[in-house]
Amino acid sequence: xxxxxxxxxxxxxxxxxxxxxxxxxxxxxxxxxxxxxxxxxxxxxxxxxxxxxxxxxxxxxxxxxxxxxxxxxxxxxxxxxxxxxxxxxxxxxxxxxxxxxxxxxxxxxxxxxxxxxxxx
Amino acid sequence: xxxxxxxxxxxxxxxxxxxxxxxxxxxxxxxxxxxxxxxxxxxxxxxxxxxxxxxxxxxxxxxxxxxxxxxxxxxxxxxxxxxxxxxxxxxxxxxxxxxxxxxxxxxxxxxx
Amino acid sequence: xxxxxxxxxxxxxxxxxxxxxxxxxxxxxxxxxxxxxxxxxxxxxxxxxxxxxxxxxxxxxxxxxxxxxxxxxxxxxxxxxxxxxxxxxxxxxxxxxxxxxxxxxxxxxxxxxxxxxxxxxxxxxxxxxxxxxxxxxxxxxxxxxxxxxxxxxxxxxxxxxxxxxxxxxxxxxxxxxxxxxxxxxxxxxxxxxxxxxxxxxxxxxxxxxxxxxxxxxxxxxxxxxxxxxxxxxxxxxxxxxxxxxxxxxxxxxxxxxxxxxxxxxxxxxxxxxxxxxxxxxxxxxxxxxxxxxxxxxxxxxxxxxxxxxxxxxxxxxxxxxxxxxxxxxxxxxxxxxxxxxxxxxxxxxxxxxxxxxxxxxxxxxxxxxxxxxxxxxxxxxxxxxxxxxxxxxxxxxxxxxxxxxxxxxxxxxxxxxxxxxxxxxxxxxxxxxxxxxxxxxxxxxxxxxxxxxxxxxxxxxxxxxxxxxxxxxxxxxxxxxxxxxxxxxxxxxxxxxxxxxxxxxxxxxxxx
Numbered sequence: 001x002x003x004x005x006x007x008x009x010x011x012x013x014x015x016x017x018x019x020x021x022x023x024x025x026x027x028x029x030x031x032x033x034x035x036x037x038x039x040x041x042x043x044x045x046x047x048x049x050x051x052x053x054x055x056x057x058x059x060x061x062x063x064x065x066x067x068x069x070x071x072x073x074x075x076x077x078x079x080x081x082x083x084x085x086x087x088x089x090x091x092x093x094x095x096x097x098x099x100x101x102x103x104x105x106x107x108x109x110x111x112x113x114x115x116x117x118x119x120x
Numbered sequence: 121x122x123x124x125x126x127x128x129x130x131x132x133x134x135x136x137x138x139x140x141x142x143x144x145x146x147x148x149x150x151x152x153x154x155x156x157x158x159x160x161x162x163x164x165x166x167x168x169x170x171x172x173x174x175x176x177x178x179x180x181x182x183x184x185x186x187x188x189x190x191x192x193x194x195x196x197x198x199x200x201x202x203x204x205x206x207x208x209x210x211x212x213x214x215x216x217x218x219x220x221x222x223x224x225x226x227x228x229x230x231x232x
Numbered sequence: 233x234x235x236x237x238x239x240x241x242x243x244x245x246x247x248x249x250x251x252x253x254x255x256x257x258x259x260x261x262x263x264x265x266x267x268x269x270x271x272x273x274x275x276x277x278x279x280x281x282x283x284x285x286x287x288x289x290x291x292x293x294x295x296x297x298x299x300x301x302x303x304x305x306x307x308x309x310x311x312x313x314x315x316x317x318x319x320x321x322x323x324x325x326x327x328x329x330x331x332x333x334x335x336x337x338x339x340x341x342x343x344x345x346x347x348x349x350x351x352x353x354x355x356x357x358x359x360x361x362x363x364x365x366x367x368x369x370x371x372x373x374x375x376x377x378x379x380x381x382x383x384x385x386x387x388x389x390x391x392x393x394x395x396x397x398x399x400x401x402x403x404x405x406x407x408x409x410x411x412x413x414x415x416x417x418x419x420x421x422x423x424x425x426x427x428x429x430x431x432x433x434x435x436x437x438x439x440x441x442x443x444x445x446x447x448x449x450x451x452x453x454x455x456x457x458x459x460x461x462x463x464x465x466x467x468x469x470x471x472x473x474x475x476x477x478x479x480x481x482x483x484x485x486x487x488x489x490x491x492x493x494x495x496x497x498x499x500x501x502x503x504x505x506x507x508x509x510x511x512x513x514x515x516x517x518x519x520x521x522x523x524x525x526x527x528x529x530x531x532x533x534x535x536x537x538x539x540x541x542x543x544x545x546x547x548x549x550x551x552x553x554x555x556x557x558x559x560x561x562x563x564x565x566x567x568x569x570x571x572x573x574x575x576x577x578x579x580x581x582x583x584x585x586x587x588x589x590x591x592x593x594x595x596x597x598x599x600x601x602x603x604x605x606x607x608x609x610x611x612x613x614x615x616x617x618x619x620x621x622x623x624x625x626x627x628x629x630x631x632x633x634x635x636x637x638x639x640x641x642x643x644x645x646x647x648x649x650x651x652x653x654x655x656x657x658x659x660x661x662x663x664x665x666x667x668x669x670x671x672x673x674x675x676x677x678x679x680x681x682x683x684x685x686x687x688x689x690x691x692x693x694x695x696x697x698x699x700x701x702x703x704x705x706x707x708x709x710x711x712x713x714x715x716x717x718x719x720x721x722x723x724x725x726x727x728x729x730x731x732x733x734x735x736x737x738x739x740x741x742x743x744x
Binding site: 014015016017031046047048050051052053054055059060061062063064065066067068069070072073076077080081084085087107110111 | 236237239240241242243244247379382383386387432435436439440442443445446447448449450451458461462545546547548550551554
């Protein structure tokens with residue numbers, strides 16, 4: 001389906017507009033990749049962060065869970081915005097993957113109850 | 121949260137937003153038929169923000185900090201809708217309406 | 233990067249809005265109707281008369297009914313009658329998986345009520361977070377759509393570069409696209425705090441379902457423990473396995489009422505008939521934003537207090553305040569009207585956005601619209617007009633379906649979906665300009681008919697003046713609004729035809 005721009009035409013475009021100008025298949029796969037990354041990656045980051053914060057926030061258990069759950073949706077929204085704003089798909093993936101790895105590591109440590117000390 | 125306190129909020133918010141609207145050159149031209157001086161625009165802007173601040177204060181005083189902010193934001197929406205409606209369909213009514221809103225606000229404040 | 237950011241947010245806003253638009257329009261409209269859930273229920277049970285009643289004797293009658301009809305249940309729930317819900321609503325849980333059994337009892341006699349079988353306003357309430365599907369699936373669809381709507385809101389704010397300069401601007405006299413964009417911006421910006429608040433608080437209200445990982449990590453999956461520690465409920469005391477006698481209920485409830493100043497709202501009996509049975513007295517929320525009910529749990533055999541729900545801690549207070557803001561139980565009549573207005577503005581933002589999407593992609597003169605555009609146009613009308621048509625039909629069905637029809641409540645739901653589906657089919661088949669006019673007229677007539685049919689089929693006369701006025705107002709607004717939309721289209725088509733342009737090519741020779 002042909003699409004005309006809603007906003008005044010400018011020379012500067014977003015990453016998905018640039019993909020659209022190449023080929024239909026390119027465009028659709030670019031969109032699919034970003035949507036998938038945003039949905040799964042974003043939810044993963046928010047979920048891991050919720051679990052991590054619930055275990056590590058300096059509050060009573062129920063308070064930590066309430067706080068973490070409250071802000072988790074802001075984390076999810078932020079992650080999704082990032083994925084669509086990043087200039088390239090690689091940047092989007094790295095920008096999401098790095099926090100996921102860090103929070104995941106933190107969660108694993110928190111679950112194990114292992115204290116971070118100097119390397120042996 | 122009584123009807124009177126909401127009426128007070130609506131009246132003050134309406135006066136304030138109408139003033140802010142008039143302070144914008146494009147709307148002033150559409151409503152008053154002519155341009156305005158920078159000083160005039162500045163005065164209207166000042167009056168507008170003052171009215172909005174008064175509306176917030178009134179909301180918090182009558183409905184305390186729990187509900188006051190919620191009520192104030194609601195009054196802003198209602199008042200803004202009225203301003204946009206008047207600007208779009210009856211621009212000549214805005215100035216009289218904004219001026220009328222002030223004594224109405226005073227009456228509501230005294231009764232509440 | 234700045235320019236690229238705005239453009240990518242514009243792309244995101246357009247597609248996030250389209251994907252979520254139809255679902256969220258339905259959620260917004262039914263949710264806005266829910267602000268008046270109790271009033272709708274009163275209208276839909278015209279045999280009942282609103283008014284105050286004694287909570288404790290009513291609770292006793294409810295328990296007596298449950299003792300006779302659901303003696304083996306795991307838990308009993310008796311909802312005390314309210315001034316705007318003059319029935320005793322009883323529920324029972326046979327098992328964790330099965331849906332709750334329920335019955336409505338007459339306040340005075342404790343026998344099943346003679347009022348017609350209907351879900352009342354609860355039908356729209358349930359629809360708005362469950363879409364009348366299997367609970368888990370429906371809530372997930374609504375939740376996902378709400379989260380995407382949050383994205384659409386944020387990206388919309390970023391995209392709207394003249395948000396302050398155009399704050400009061402609504403240009404009806406320029407191009408159709410300009411007019412629709414202005415309408416979309418105005419309805420979006422004027423109630424922006426409301427839109428952001430209602431979307432976020434809506435997600436948070438079911439937040440533990442959508443994001444259970446905090447509870448999973450910190451409580452090793454013991455959800456109930458979380459709710460107890462967050463001062464939302466009392467601890468579940470497991471059954472002892474042997475039968476036991478319970479002390480009389482009324483003195484227990486009277487003692488509980490002596491401690492709490494709010495009215496009694498619900499009585500819960502866990503493991504009734506067991507030696508370890510628990511009676512929980514639940515009271516209304518104290519005046520405030522936070523959605524929390526004082527509760528006192530008694531041991532049913534001895535009558536001694538076993539637990540009191542604690543006051544809220546800070547984070548729990550914020551969490552429950554978010555829920556409270558969403559439901560707006562605290563709102564007075566005037567504030568509730570303002571919330572209702574904001575809800576309508578939210579629905580209008582979504583509707584104008586959906587229409588704008590099609591107007592911006594309207595084919596050039598001589599070209600035929602593609603399949604995608606025709607589909608979106610049809611879905612737009614089918615939702616924006618079809619849903620209100622369904623709601624009007626729902627009200628008419630409440631008055632016209634025979635009172636003693638079996639499964640009457642299900643039939644009423646059937647009327648709602650049937651009418652909506654019919655409208656949707658019409659909107660997909662008819663040319664879209666005509667569909668706007670025809671379905672707009674249908675909506676106006678249906679809503680206008682509701683007060684008339686109501687007056688003819690009941691003896692309540694002018695008791696529901698506010699409701700009748702609202703029905704007439706909605707009908708008028710829908711009919712006139714739809715007419716305006718179709719005239720806009722017609723004016724634009726005529727203007728395009730009058731303009732000299734490339735020679736018109738007959739359809740079929742042009743690639744869509």
